[in-house]
Amino acid sequence: MSIDAPAARARALWQELAAAPDAAFGTPPRPGVFVSPDSSLAPPPWVGVVTIGDTALITAPTDRAAAVRTALDGLSTTRLTDPGTVTALLPVSDTLGPATLAYLTPDALRPPEPTGTPTECLPPGDAALRALSEEAGEEDAGESGLEEITSPVFVVRDGGTWVLAAAGYPHWPRDTAHLCVLTAPDARGRGLARQAASETTAHALAAGLLPQWRARPAASRRLASALGYRELGAQLSVRLV
Incomplete structure (x- = not known):
């Protein structure tokens, strides 16, 4: 299985978790920004940013989406998940992360050497x-x-x-x-x-x-x-x- 397969599945997962009609990852360098008070990309009512490859999906509370879109449009995925960059562009009181998202194809698992303990x-x-x-x-x-x-x-x-x-x-x-x-x-x-x-x-x-x-x-x-x-x-x- 190519690495593109898990990336496509990962995007589908996070699009569903965004809980917004037509939610989709944007085309670089413009992230997809959607209004979604029920999003699972972040704790409610926080702004959530998820990147997969060079694409990004952002959800924001109803009254803040426009400001988020204006502030973060044009940033690379690396900068979108950098707390220092985001806090310099938006009025932020707290951050959580960043956390990396890693995936594994069926042929890639590398079992460890036995430890001697079952x-x-x-x-x-x-x-x-x-x-x-x-x-x-x-x-x-x-x-x-x-x-x-x-x-x-x-x-x-x-x-x-x-x-x-x-x-x-x-x-x-x-x-x-x-x-x-x-x-x-x-x-x-x-x-x-x-x-x-x-x-x-x-x-x-x-x-x-x-x-x-x-x-x-x-x-x-x-x-x-x-x-x-x-x-x-x-x-x-x-x-x-």
């Missing part, structure tokens, strides 16, 4: 997963999205009851598997997250889903790249004054 499956919401979230802390657990998982959760234990790493995905629209990964602080750097994420990615591919990896931390981006994910875009959310 991978197990748990149902979403298992008590052992809640314990892992508590150990990781509110910020890391929230970043991971572990509580949103609807798939089987692939975990690596310490040989007992404690889960050291976990991965799974919620099933997003357009047959997309949004990867969620979390590792206990003391277990990082041992390849356990890669092991759990590899099993999760393989599960998604077997179901015909498009694996999506959204990441802000550099370590998460490196992990995705090691598995074969390719960064195709980015996401930025901004709250206007």
Whole structure:
């Protein structure tokens, strides 16, 4: 499968999440800007910017779309997801991101070398997963999205009851598997997250889903790249004054 195939599927996904009639990625260097109070590109009522390749899609609350379009028209996708650039052009009180958006083709998955510890499956919401979230802390657990998982959760234990790493995905629209990964602080750097994420990615591919990896931390981006994910875009959310 060519890399254009996941890019096209990714655009279709985010166009649906934009929740605006006729929402579409714009033609460079003009992003598509749409009024959508129900958009999932950003927390309501923020402005959401998503880029895939050299195209961009932006949603804004009803009364701010015109100003956003005027301020951001003509920018490259790199600058559209740069907080410094956007805050210099719009009255912004807060930003979220940017986060990279990476996708994986079925022939690109690179499973890790065995760690010697088997991978197990748990149902979403298992008590052992809640314990892992508590150990990781509110910020890391929230970043991971572990509580949103609807798939089987692939975990690596310490040989007992404690889960050291976990991965799974919620099933997003357009047959997309949004990867969620979390590792206990003391277990990082041992390849356990890669092991759990590899099993999760393989599960998604077997179901015909498009694996999506959204990441802000550099370590998460490196992990995705090691598995074969390719960064195709980015996401930025901004709250206007």
